[in-house]
Amino acid sequence: MILEKQMADLGRYCTLMTKVLTAPDRWMVFLKRTIGEMFKLGIDSIPLVITISVFIGAVITIQMQLNISSPLLPAYAVGLTTREIILLEFSSSILCLILAGKVGSNIASEIGTMRVTEQIDALDIMGVNSANYLILPKVLGFLLIMPVLVILSMGTSIIGGLAVAYFTDMISVSKFTYGLQAFFNPWYVWYSLIKSLVFSVIITSTSSYFGYYVKGGALEVGKASTQAVVNSSILILLFDVILTKLLLQ
């Protein structure tokens, strides 16, 4: 029964995406909407990204110092492991899980409200491809702004770690900085960016799907919003495993 429902959802999702991935009716309108979505979904998330990244960067540094300090390991290992955690998981997967909450619920509730107030029907009756008009700018806008958010998160997380080194006597700034630069593999940055691009599509398309097919009223919009966040998060974790296996092994 559950499997049947999941398969039906997957089928409807694919059908919706075939409507989304078509040429826009008006390119100028599409461009304006895409830029608008980049601001709404991406630029507006920057304060959240900076706040979370600075604090998590600081916490990772403290945890590393407390848990891996050993006479057998060099002191710069704290900087090195902090960097690897930030590059490999935090600034892509964990950040996207957090953004799934903010951006996903925003998209699902916006599109869901449009559905229950007949605004989507109005678009359809006018002859506008409502799925393409509403969803494609969100998918593309968030996809384009995601690398900026990820790079920003990496930078501010490291600043958080450096702040711990600077303001406390847990580790010296020079050793932490040395650790940050030691054995650096640039592919990890690309790996993180590739993952975040996939996750951005998962967040926007999944949330749009749940919003687009809402039936009922305000209660159902709330439920769709929750479903969007839960399902986006599960898919992010699933694809995290798949992409890690594909890109790092």
Place this chain on the structure above:
Amino acid sequence: MIKVENITKSFDGKTILHDVSCEFQTGKTNLIIGQSGSGKTVLVKSIVGLVRPETGRILFDGRNLLTMNQKQTKDLRKEIGMLFQGSALFDSETVLGNVMFPLVMFSDMTPGEIRDRALFCLERVNLKGADSKYPSELSGGMQKRVAIARAIALNPKYLFCDEPNSGLDPRTSILIDELLSDITHEYNITTIINTHDMNSVLGIGENIVFLNKGHRDWVGNSEQIYTSDNKALIDFVFATDLFRKVRAYELQKRGLS
């Protein structure tokens, strides 16, 4: 003219429309009336293509909606304006933005021409000066008028209105009715109004289709409704004391008891 032939539609095994056939004439206010659950909304949604009936034909001046390809349907929809029960205005756009929307999407006008046309439509529905407001800042009646302005922006051949008077006070309802009637005659539009407002029925009903439990039960106009002997229709239209008195008066005027 829109011609509906033998439409049947079911949901979850329950038949909502039973073999419905009717005609909606050009340049007239065509009304679909009936009790809640009689299939009015399903019929309107079938005609505009939001719901696909299992059988029958829907002819827009001879063109069958149900056999059209995607491009033909899209072209036809540019000839349709629709006024929704809840107005369905785009919250994120101003009043002017809402009226300009269909013009931006489907016309080849310059930005200046689009703005002029939108302002003209707003003026036509007596909303001059409200162009920079957002839908949430307007009253229900004003929202309906914005929705009418948006619906007529592209000079539609067909105008559909789903319960245009719901949630409005009687005076505003009459104004909306008059506006719809005027626009229909002025631009020679085929207007279809789904309503259960008896003032509308008796006031602007030039061609009325009465649906009863999913069947087309009666067709006529607001004059013929007084003399009809269809019991379901009489019970529905003249349900209150006031309307029964109006009917008695109208019958007396015609020399009928």
